[in-house]
Amino acid sequence: MYYPMYYYMDPTYLLVLAGVVICMLASLKMKSTFRKYSHVRNHSGITGREAAEQILRRAGIYDVRVEHVPGNLTDHYDPRSKVLRLSDATYQTSSVAALGVAAHECGHAIQHATGYVPLHIRGSLVPIVNFGSMIAWPLILIGLFFNTGSSALFLNLGILAFSLAVLFQIITLPVEFNASRRAVHILGGSGMLYEDEVRATKKVLFAAALTYVAGAVSSVLQLLRILMLANNRRN
Numbered sequence: 399m400y401y402p403m404y405y406y407m408d409p410t411y412l413l414v415l416a417g418v419v420i421c422m423l424a425s426l427k428m429k430s431t432f433r434k435y436s437h438v439r440n441h442s443g444i445t446g447r448e449a450a451e452q453i454l455r456r457a458g459i460y461d462v463r464v465e466h467v468p469g470n471l472t473d474h475y476d477p478r479s480k481v482l483r484l485s486d487a488t489y490q491t492s493s494v495a496a497l498g499v500a501a502h503e504c505g506h507a508i509q510h511a512t513g514y515v516p517l518h519i520r521g522s523l524v525p526i527v528n529f530g531s532m533i534a535w536p537l538i539l540i541g542l543f544f545n546t547g548s549s550a551l552f553l554n555l556g557i558l559a560f561s562l563a564v565l566f567q568i569i570t571l572p573v574e575f576n577a578s579r580r581a582v583h584i585l586g587g588s589g590m591l592y593e594d595e596v597r598a599t600k601k602v603l604f605a606a607a608l609t610y611v612a613g614a615v616s617s618v619l620q621l622l623r624i625l626m627l628a629n630n631r632r633n
Contacts, residue, residue, distance in 0.1 A: 417616030424612035431605035446488035446500035498599035505577030530559035
């Protein structure tokens with residue numbers, strides 16, 4: 399049995415701490431920005447659901463349903479069932495923030511309909527990443543804490559599995575930014591929002607995008623820490 403106690407006190411924990419802080423700051427920014435503009439009613443008075451339906455029709459998409467999903471900021475587009483789900487804060491709300499979120503999810507539906515390559519790559523990775531995320535840490539811990547002949551194999555497999563999860567988050571970034579760009583373009587060109595309302599929507603979507611960036615950065619830092627620990631283990 400191998401007991402490397404320095405793993406509990408090593409300075410690489412600073413990388414984990416940095417990732418946690420970055421994610422917390424991004425989450426706080428998102429929540430505060432959304433809260434601010436959720437109190438600003440759009441001039442047309444349409445709800446997130448109505449806006450989503452209009453955007454989809456304008457894009458020539460008629461096979462995507464718009465449904466309500468419980469929760470706060472649980473909005474998402476499900477490409478498998480072609481359902482766009484809007485949360486409590488979006489579905490029946492006529493705020494600038496609600497329209498921004500609804501348009502963003504419509505952006506994903508449009509990506510799906512037009513064959514946007516990064517979206518399809520991300521979708522194809524989902525089952526692999528889900529399995530990899532499940533087995534990554536058990537393999538890494540076995541490789542780090544047990545001194546057996548196969549420890550290096552377990553460690554390398556764990557690092558590979560975790561790297562796939564990191565890759566998934568990196569691929570997610572262009573998908574999310576592209577959906578936001580589509581949303582801003584649609585809202586600005588459709589007349590649903592005035593110019594100042596579009597600017598407010600950009601702030602909401604930018605704050606939302608920061609949470610994805612923070613998640614990716616945190617995962618990269620965690621991977622870097624694992625690689626450093628693995629190098630120490632081999633030495």
